[in-house]
Amino acid sequence: MPTQSTKRGGGGAEGDFQLEDSPGHLLHRAQQRAADMTAQALRAQNLTPRQFAVLMALSQNEGVTQSELVRRTGVDRSTLADMLARLSKRRLVITRRTEQDQRANAVRITAEGQRTLDEAAPKVVDAERRIVELLPVDQREGFLANLKVLADSRR
Numbered sequence: 001m002p003t004q005s006t007k008r009g010g011g012g013a014e015g016d017f018q019l020e021d022s023p024g025h026l027l028h029r030a031q032q033r034a035a036d037m038t039a040q041a042l043r044a045q046n047l048t049p050r051q052f053a054v055l056m057a058l059s060q061n062e063g064v065t066q067s068e069l070v071r072r073t074g075v076d077r078s079t080l081a082d083m084l085a086r087l088s089k090r091r092l093v094i095t096r097r098t099e100q101d102q103r104a105n106a107v108r109i110t111a112e113g114q115r116t117l118d119e120a121a122p123k124v125v126d127a128e129r130r131i132v133e134l135l136p137v138d139q140r141e142g143f144l145a146n147l148k149v150l151a152d153s154r155r
Contacts, residue, residue, distance in 0.1 A: 041123035055117045058109040
């Protein structure tokens with residue numbers, strides 16, 4: 001429930017807006033906290049949380065196109081292209097033109113990429129467990145369900 005406005009003098013344009021009650025601000029802060037915990041878990045593999053997400057999507061979807069990776073991970077096209085170039089230099093992924101559409105790139109995780117992912121995944125699972133454990137037990141399932149609703153870009 002929003003708190004009472006605590007305007008100090010002058011009456012600004014903010015009206016009844018309270019930063020500590022802002023869904024956008026709170027989601028951003030929660031995401032920063034989760035990203036920090038996940039980044040710490042991935043440090044040994046020299047991966048970022050988004051690189052981990054890309055490798056996981058590739059592991060679960062053999063030969064997916066870059067366009068499909070954008071949809072599955074939420075990483076924008078230009079960032080994904082740069083990320084794939086870096087992962088390719090590390091021999092974690094391979095990118096090739098598709099036979100069906102020579103304008104499209106199919107991306108595949110390499111054996112080295114899969115080994116890196118396999119080493120990182122338990123650490124990420126542990127970090128995400130610790131994130132969710134910050135919530136009361138009876139709110140965890142609903143929280144995850146609500147995040148899925150908010151993250152669903154088709155709504």
